[in-house]
Amino acid sequence: MKINDIPYRSIWVEEGEVRIIDQRWLPHEFRIVSLAERGEFATAIRDMWVRGAPLIGATAAWGVAVQMAADPSDASLAETWEVLHATRPTAINLRWALDEMRRVLAPLPPAERAAAAAARAAAICDEDVEINRRIGVAGLEVIRGIAARKAGPVNILTHCNAGWLATVDWGTATSPIYHAIEAGIGVHVFVDETRPRNQGALLTAWEMASHGVSHELIVDNAGGHLMQHGEVDLVIVGTDRTTANGDVCNKIGTYLKALAAKANGVPFYVALPSPTIDWTVRDGLAEIPIEERSGAEVTHVQGKDGSGRVISVQISPDGTPARNPAFDVTPASLVTGLITERGVCAAEPGAMRAMFPEAGV
Numbered sequence: 001m002k003i004n005d006i007p008y009r010s011i012w013v014e015e016g017e018v019r020i021i022d023q024r025w026l027p028h029e030f031r032i033v034s035l036a037e038r039g040e041f042a043t044a045i046r047d048m049w050v051r052g053a054p055l056i057g058a059t060a061a062w063g064v065a066v067q068m069a070a071d072p073s074d075a076s077l078a079e080t081w082e083v084l085h086a087t088r089p090t091a092i093n094l095r096w097a098l099d100e101m102r103r104v105l106a107p108l109p110p111a112e113r114a115a116a117a118a119a120r121a122a123a124i125c126d127e128d129v130e131i132n133r134r135i136g137v138a139g140l141e142v143i144r145g146i147a148a149r150k151a152g153p154v155n156i157l158t159h160c161n162a163g164w165l166a167t168v169d170w171g172t173a174t175s176p177i178y179h180a181i182e183a184g185i186g187v188h189v190f191v192d193e194t195r196p197r198n199q200g201a202l203l204t205a206w207e208m209a210s211h212g213v214s215h216e217l218i219v220d221n222a223g224g225h226l227m228q229h230g231e232v233d234l235v236i237v238g239t240d241r242t243t244a245n246g247d248v249c250n251k252i253g254t255y256l257k258a259l260a261a262k263a264n265g266v267p268f269y270v271a272l273p274s275p276t277i278d279w280t281v282r283d284g285l286a287e288i289p290i291e292e293r294s295g296a297e298v299t300h301v302q303g304k305d306g307s308g309r310v311i312s313v314q315i316s317p318d319g320t321p322a323r324n325p326a327f328d329v330t331p332a333s334l335v336t337g338l339i340t341e342r343g344v345c346a347a348e349p350g351a352m353r354a355m356f357p358e359a360g361v
């Protein structure tokens, strides 16, 4: 997407270096950093310099590629899979990308691995961009259908950041929004702040403003109230792992939005790129590992002080203990539809298998 009319991706190669936007400082500072060795890739994923399921996968793919240039041995490949896989447990794209890199590289002689790894990592990024563009095309029809039945803008609520900053480009939940803007359809986006790390307030609001999308930031607890008062026409969220049965794991708080949407007859759609489907899992609640992050993310909040410095402040008493589950699981029964790169399908195993027969499940 464009920032001040300059096109960017969230991760790219420039002057032989893998570069990322260090999202920890957005929106107040725009910092680009280079990742030069495996440990830096692991840190960038674990500490959320980059975040978002597809971007985590793309970053891990480049981490493998950089390591193969340093040491293409079997032991190095195996160790790199383990080191990067251990960074964050929930987004399936991480395992998908690491498995994909191992599938391509393991059969090759070590001398051929560096070039092959860089090619596959670059292709994973390009594929992500195209998948998300197609999700936008499919999701546009959902928005267009709602626009045809009402006056005024289509009011869309989204949770967390499933934008171009969570992917290589376009985003997943935001791609239909960007496509609707391009199609001349009026939209207004309610951006959930998304405690505790505020990906909505810090990242989605920045994306919406940068792209000129009408939006308002709301506290997480306001979504149900707006739905009760008919102010939300559609909910679109992203996902970090969707099961073969259509259960959707996403940022903490998504489940509560789905409950409110169901209670108020608001369509609840999930933008789902196929690498985010975990075909090996059916019962999301029972089987998807939920990342528990530091309680400091709950007791402290980051922002800009009066002099423009990015600082962290403590919002709770000294020593307050905190729990910080980073994701929750929305049962398929609460999902109106899955917006995939091949079109919209029901959140149920038959429809998903029909959409992706190659999954072979």
Ligand SMILES: CSC[C@H]1O[C@H](OP(=O)(O)O)[C@H](O)[C@@H]1O
Pocket (backbone or CB within 6 Å): 051, 052, 053, 054, 159, 160, 161, 162, 163, 166, 167, 171, 172, 173, 199, 237, 238, 239, 240, 250, 251, 252, 326
């Ligand atoms: C397009 S997937 C984005 C997905 O990832 C986010 O989690 P995190 O910021 O912790 O990586 C959130 O669940 C988004 O919906």
